[in-house]
Every structure is written in structure tokens, then in C-alpha cells.
Amino acid sequence: MDRKEFIKVCGGTCLALVGIALLNQSCTGTHYALSSISGDKLSVIKSEFKIIKKNKPDYRKYIVVKSDKLDFPIIVYRKDENSYLAMLMKCTHQGIELNVNGDILSCSAHGSEFSNKGEVIQGPADQKLKVFPVSSDEKNIYIQLV
Ligand code: FES
Incomplete structure (x- = not known):
């Protein structure tokens, strides 16, 4: 195999791998749910968790809620x-917005990590995440913003 052929083969393989990675990322990406705020209660429709996986109804593990009225997003597991x-x-270290990857929330500033229960897995943060009281009825989830 000469140099040109090698570059063609490797380039094609790399492009295919990047394409697969992007496709995979878009399938498992974070879902930003619609919400509404009334007073100090934020409500989200439960159906925001619903997905179809392999032609069967399933549920997302989590959704993220953003709102103009919130300084930071809220993740709901x-x-x-x-x-x-x-x-x-x-x-909880210095107030930077966290990224979510499955069951781990991570901070790009200094590397703190939190579990899906808000507990510190890795510092420098030493306090758990703020947890909101949640209630629900048949259709909605209500997050008490206090
Ligand atoms: S602000 Fe998040 S680890 Fe420092």
C-alpha cells in the first residue's frame, strides 16, 4: 500500500468513526424539557421522559429543564x-454550570464530579448539589423552587 492509498483508507475510516460517534451522541443526548413556572413551582409534563426505543415505549433516565427565570438548569432523574x-x-465549589453524562454530573472548571443523587464523587467541591422537593400527579411533576 503506497502513501496515498494509506491516507485514503485511514481518512475514510476516521470519517466513518466520527460519523458513528456523532450519531451515537445525538441518540443519547440530553433532552431539554419544556416547563412552566407558576409562583415558586416549576411544572414539567411527565411525558417529557417518554421515548421509543427499539419500537417499544421507554423512558429517559433524566431530562434537563432550562428557563429564563432560572440562573442554572435543573436536572430531573x-x-x-x-x-x-x-x-x-x-x-458547589465555585458556582459553574455542570455538564451531565448519564449518571455523572461534572464541572469543567476544576473537575468536580457528582452522582445522580447529588453527592460529591470527586472534589474540590465538598458539598452535595442543591436538591429540590418534588411532587407529582398523574400528568405532571412539580418542582418546588426554594
Ligand atoms: S467550580 Fe466546579 S470544580 Fe471548581
């Missing part, structure tokens, strides 16, 4: 139909 955990995506 779904445990089951009536159990949710809502946390502020604000690093």
Missing part, C-alpha cells in the same frame, strides 16, 4: 413513575 429527583446543575 426519573426513578419510577412517581419518584423523581431534581437538582440544580450548579457546582
